[in-house]
Amino acid sequence: MQGTILVIDGVSTNRIMMKVQLAAAYYDVVLATQVTGVLEIARGCRPDLVLTANSLPDGSAADVKRELTRDDSLADVPVIAVSRTDNPMRRLEALSAGIDDVLPQPLDDVILQARIRSLLRTRSANEELNLQRDASHGFVLPLTDRSCSPHNIKATVALVAEDIQTARNWQDRLSHYVPHDIRTHQIGDIQPLMSDPVADVFIIELNEMSSGVGLRLLADLRARATTRQSVVIAVPNPADAHIAAEALDRGAHDVLQNGFNVEELALRLGTQLQYKHRHDLLRDSVRNGLRAAVEDPMTGLFNRRYAKPFLDRTARSAAESGDKFALMLADLDHFKQINDRYGHPAGDAVLIEASRRLQSHLRPVDLLARVGGEEFMIVLPGANEQEASEAAVALCNAINSTPFDVPEIDEPIAVTISIGAVIGDGAEKEMTNVTSLIAKADQALYGAKNSGRNQVTLSRPDTAVA
Incomplete structure (x- = not known):
């Protein structure tokens, strides 16, 4: 099995359909019907991901997320909410509550599977760093150290679009929502993107004309040593679920599958910067732990x-x-x-x-x-x-x-x-x-x-x- 997914839905037919979709991709599926008792179920099955209806008989996907955060070992489990309708306001509310993504019914299997793969890939990388860190330090990072308000993070953001005017329009709108240093680039001119200082976040427009170039750029950014630790967010413009899915499989950390929405982008940007901040801390912690294991603390010499x-x-x-x-x-x-x-x-x-x-x-x-x-x-x-x-x-x-x-x-x-x-x-x-x-x-x-x-x-x- 590729991993365990906890499916939560009060409607039995929905649970069955989601189980069939996930089982076909070789996931082990555990079923639940409501928020009540979900923490005990999660402690028992240790899910790699939670797929939950946004609306449940006794609460919401946000309540599920809150239940999971009561246990430090489950706080980082990614949560995807499934909404009955594609409602932008509901999606923003869920993202604000810490939900990783919101997908509308009926579930598009291509985007669902790509989204699951992306989230599991990110979680696996973080868990590996956690294991290395704990092996060298002998402790578990408390949840308070895992959290970092996006308002406390100042970042350099590169907006990359097919034409520079689109990038500038996005820059003007996004600057009202985030405090970051936002720069604009045309997708065909990548040399400035690679020059120091490298951006913390790359937001790449993918449209019918430039999706091939954009996807190659995305893969290149994820492969280069200088940009590998940067966040990449893809924006299909106009919306295209299949381009969004391919972007995720090429290594994008997040996508706006419904196209550009400045409020949604600001939320996703904040979340991804939190993840990056924690990942950077973990990576530095591992590096420092490995160094401490081979260095004499008094003299600074090797041991x-x-x-x-x-x-x-x-x-x-x-x-x-x-x-x-x-x-x-x-x-x-x-x-x-x-x-x-x-x-x-x-x-x-x-x-x-x-x-x-x-x-x-x-x-x-x-x-x-x-x-x-x-x-x-x-x-x-x-x-x-x-x-x-x-x-x-x-x-x-x-x-x-x-x-x-x-x-x-x-x-x-x-x-x-x-x-x-x-x-x-x-x-x-x-x-x-x-x-x-x-x-x-x-x-x-x-x-x-x-x-x-x-x-x-x-x-x-x-x-x-x-």
Whole structure:
């Protein structure tokens, strides 16, 4: 099955007809007759979408939406209302109440199926982001954070029409309803559309003359990396259900299937901007969560979770190309004494400054990671023995050359570092074995410590690992 759809209608023949339509498209259908009890039914079947009559025996589609929002896990379930007549005022009332779309009876199967596919596609993308976010953060975003008044969102809107005068007429009418920066474009001149700053929303006219060009533009906007996160709203002009359906299947977030209506456009625009705002927050949350999973929060360096795969990739690349690379393990000398004498805040300040100094002496392609309390891993792709030795000495000097100024400590703190290094060699299989290389670097670090600290020890190819 493609998903579960909850159908709500007080008229049995309507329920049966909708079930037949949906079952033919391989949806699992659950039936209900009224608003009362709908929350319990939804909690039981966990619908992917709700298809409800706009008028029910004990309420309306808006009441169904309100019932669903009482449960955070159901608040985002899309709702399509089915109206007995194509009444513009009823449609606006339903959209204002948070209904995703209103379709008139008899239901046009083409637009119904396209609308369902579009809403399920959007919900699936958001759910995937939610799962990734929750996996990295370990919490669920509360409903209060999901909501954002459209009046608080200022956006750039691009109106794209067959002729520029139509776009300007729409701009003049829409500007009375929304606070956004509205720009006009002719559909054949797409270069300005792609220039910075990219619009947050594209509203595209689709008429008989330009529907092919408009649909290609729509698909192009949804495919480009620079515009993929922008909202696209299609406006068949004049109304055309089949063009509207194709626009949805090409990736439009919303359509005005009855043609241009400024009040309806303003409502749909506000709703889509809310969705975009939430989607952007989710995407940023996932990105930040993934970054937090591989970054050390104190120093901002990568951590062990990132360093090991990076080393693995470097070793594999060297094995394929025959190149060399350097692996270093570095440890701040007598760091425990710094903590004991000056306190842990001072120790933290030393770690942060040491990280900054080390990073400033490395190339952009190199890796510096904090892999322990005062221990660092350094990977230099493409470095040979001489380059690694010179880099390691430079790192030592970066730490020991200037004592560390620490807040609330009167005297600068002298700090040194010991480094153990090993050269990986793609020409020799054993010298790309990461486990063996880490052991050799660790042994070299141990040697540097035992030889008086504040120095570099380079492991030789014939060094045995104890």
